[in-house]
Amino acid sequence: MRHGTLFFVVGPSGSGKDSLIDGAKAVLGSTGRYVFARRVITRPAGSAGEDHEATTEEEFARRIALGGFLISWNAHGLRYGIPASLMAALESGQNVIANGSRAVIAELVTRVPRLIVVEVVAPPELLTARIAGRGRETGAAIDKRVARNVAQWPSTVKTVTVRNDATIAAGVERFLAALESSGKTMQLRRIPIFGGRDHCAYLPANSNIVSAFDYLGSAKLEISAGAASIRTRVQIIDLPDVLGPGGIGLSSEAFTELGAPEGSEVTIRRTPSPESRAALTHKIQGGALSEEQYHTLIRDIVESRYPEGEVAAFLVAATQNLSDDEVVALARVRTRFAPRIAWPDKIVVDKHSMGGIPGSRITLIVVPIVAAHGGFLMPKTSSRAITSAAGTADAMETLANVELGPAELRVCLEQARACIAWNGRLNHSVVDDVMNAITRPLGIDSNRWSVASILSKKFTAGSTHVIVDLPFGKRAKLKTEEDALELAALFESVGCGLGLTVQAFATDGSKPIGRGIGPALEVRDVMWALDSHPEAPADLVEKALFFASRILAWDPAIGSVEAGRARAEELLRSGAARSAFDRIIDAQGRRSPPVMPGRLMHTVHADRAGAITEIDGWAITEIARRAGAPLDKAAGVDILRTVGDTVARGEPLFVIHASAQGDLEEAARLAGSSQCYVID
Structure with a gap:
């Protein structure tokens, strides 16, 4: 005994x-x-x-x-x-x-x-x-x-x-938690059961240390050995020869992850905390939570103290019912889970788009304009594509290394005053790691939840001023201009709650921006714009100037959007923005040779004559993805005719680019069965 x-x-x-x-x-x-x-x-x-x-x-x-x-x-x-x-x-x-x-x-x-x-x-x-x-x-x-x-x-x-x-009551709760976490020490045993990711702990039915049956249920058990800990679900075994009354067993993978030798003394405690359990229940029932309640709850979720089903129930409730105050509270709480990067400059700017619009690679134009101006830093971190044909990081990767660590990022900012890097190594969020693993498979999405996520990451990246692009259209995330304007107001108020200056704008998301859909083709459009090439898509250039002028207006030496517009046009026309882009590419690590559009091509022609009244950019995106984008950065679609153009029967509408013949044929078949263009 x-x-x-x-x-x-x-x-x-x-x-x-x-x-x-x-x-x-x-x-x-x-x-x-x-x-x-x-x-x-x-x-x-x-x-x-x-x-x-x-x-x-x-x-x-x-x-x-x-x-x-x-x-x-x-x-x-x-x-x-x-x-x-x-x-x-x-x-x-x-x-x-x-x-x-x-x-x-x-x-x-x-x-x-x-x-x-x-x-x-x-x-x-x-x-x-x-x-x-x-x-x-x-x-x-x-x-x-x-x-x-x-x-x-x-x-x-x-x-x-x-x-x-x-x-x-609060004191007693803390006292009980201290007794439970420190007093329930048991001897570790490895149980030769393999459960994959489904980690499991086994408690003895006849334990003299814990009332094992009290631990059954949906909550997990935290097992600690020194600084190491693991969270598992619980089962009970009534086999004294396998597990004595003072022992606790771990499935094979859980034992390996904990990393403590067999026979080690470990402590156990129930998870999650009673405070977060009460907060979770209150939110699922439709109530509002305070900032401290969100902190306790998010902490326990991040530390795997809840089963996925309960987290999913919380996220469903949160996506359906988040007040403005709760969005601010969530944003503040999220900033506690990552250290903030400190920059020497008083103004550090960033840009974000709610995305979903094919093409629209304006970041690769805006950042060089801001860098050429030289008034402030712009450490732009961007995502890779999830459902689109290219993310900003995918496009930039056709020219330069985007996987920068914190030290590399600082060197890049010292040399070029800006960067366009992948956020996976820089804006890593443990909160998003956990939440996305549940929301993406279930298709759970919330624009209000996204506001807290986006701005908290901008804050921890060290930004002081953020501009936000909110495209709206029937196939965009935001369906109407009213939706976009409402979210713009929320972005700005939450930014204020974090101490950030945020300006958000509703923009037309009814059709693709630019010609290229896919990393290399979108970069081609960008280079045309930076070189003032006659083929540069006018809509891409105009949207880039719109946002660049508003960022430059934050410089006290500029002072207005009109002066910012004139300065942005000058930097683009003179080639200063192009030179700044080259400095950014060199500072990040130039890719040589750059990725060019795929040489295998298939042209899709108009099946009737008339005026183009609509382009289904998302159907075009799916064709580009079928051709291999974004993993194949050379793949994509080059749009030759756009909304408002008049075409003859048989005239080329767009060209599919691919690197593999099989991918090209698959994309061509999809194009043949899709109604991408509406021709009146």
Whole structure:
């Protein structure tokens, strides 16, 4: 039989030890696994304070002589003792909770097999108020108690601290959590069961340390060995030969991930925290949460304390019902899960688009214009494509390395004043890692949730000023201009809540922007624009100038959008923006040779004459993806005719580019069965 643990509760007068012990007794007293020590004190029975065994000085001295105390001490003119009979409870495997004194810990650790000190603390002013409230002492006597200084016990004694500075209920909850997390130590065993990613812990049905059946359910179990920890679901086995009463088993993969040797002592505790459980339930039921409630809940979700089903239920509720205040709270909370990059410049700018519009690779034009201006830094981090034919990072990767680490990013900014890098290594969000793994397969999406995600990442990237593009159209994420304007207002108010300057604009997302769809073809359009080439798509150039002029207007030396527009046009026309782009490419690491559009081509022709009234850019995108984009950066679609053009029957509408014949044929078949163009 394994020995139980003596939890020796210490702390200054007024810290509330008695209240916490009484609260724990109400919860744990009936389990049979805990014994609550009744102290012997030379204080009359019935006096204010704890329920104790009263005795005289003479009787107390006689019991000491007979070895009647596990430990005893003097304090505040009284004598205190913990009965030696409690050793029998410890030897039987029960845990003992006793109110003690800091002065005797060094001696006590030599007398019991397992000791954990629970130190209860509170601010001095609160200690004074609580002591005064008891009515036993006043004035100097209270000050003396609060100022009492006790020598620290040996650092080798395991100690947990409970801060009791709120309500009694909150203090008891913290006290119980401390008991659970520190006292439930078990011996680790590897169970030869392989569950893949489905990590599982196995508790013995006859454990004398935990009530194993209390751990069944949807919540996970946290198992810690030193600094390492793992969270698993729980099963119970009634096989004493496999797992003794003091053992805990881990499935093979879980055992490997924890990395502790077999036989190690590990601690266990239920997850998640009661506070976050209450917050999750409240949100699922349609309630609103505060910033601190979101912090507690998101922390437990990120730390895998909930099963995926409960996280999914929370995310569904959150996507359906998030107030403006909650979006601000979420954004602030998310910033706590990543360190903020510090930049020397007073103004650090960034741009974001809600995306989904084929082409529209304006970032690769805006960033060089801003860099050429030189008024502030622009560390632009961008994503790769998920459902489109190219993300900004995919397009930039046809010319340069985009996988920059923090040190490489700083060097790039020093050399070129800007970058266009993949956000996977720079804006990594542990929150998104967890959330996206659930939302993407289930198709859960929320623009309001996205606002918190986007702006929190801009904040941690060190941005101070952010401009946002919100395209709207029947196939865009935002269907109407009203939707876009409403979200623009939210972006700006949440930005204000984070201390950022944010301007958001609703833009036309009814058709593709530019000619190229796919990384290399989109970059070709960008280079045409930077070179003022006659073939440069006018809509791409105009949209880039629109956003560049508003960014430049943040420079006090520019001061207005009109002056910003003139400056942006000058930088583009003079070739300064193109030179700045070359500096960015060189600073990030130029790709030589750059990726060019695929040499295998198939042209799609008009099946009738007339005016083009609509282009289904998303059908075009799917054709580009079938041709191999974005993984094949040479693949894509080159749009030859756009909305408003008049075409004859048989005239070319677009050209498919690919690197592999099979991909080209697949894309051509899809084009033949798709109604990409509406010709009136």
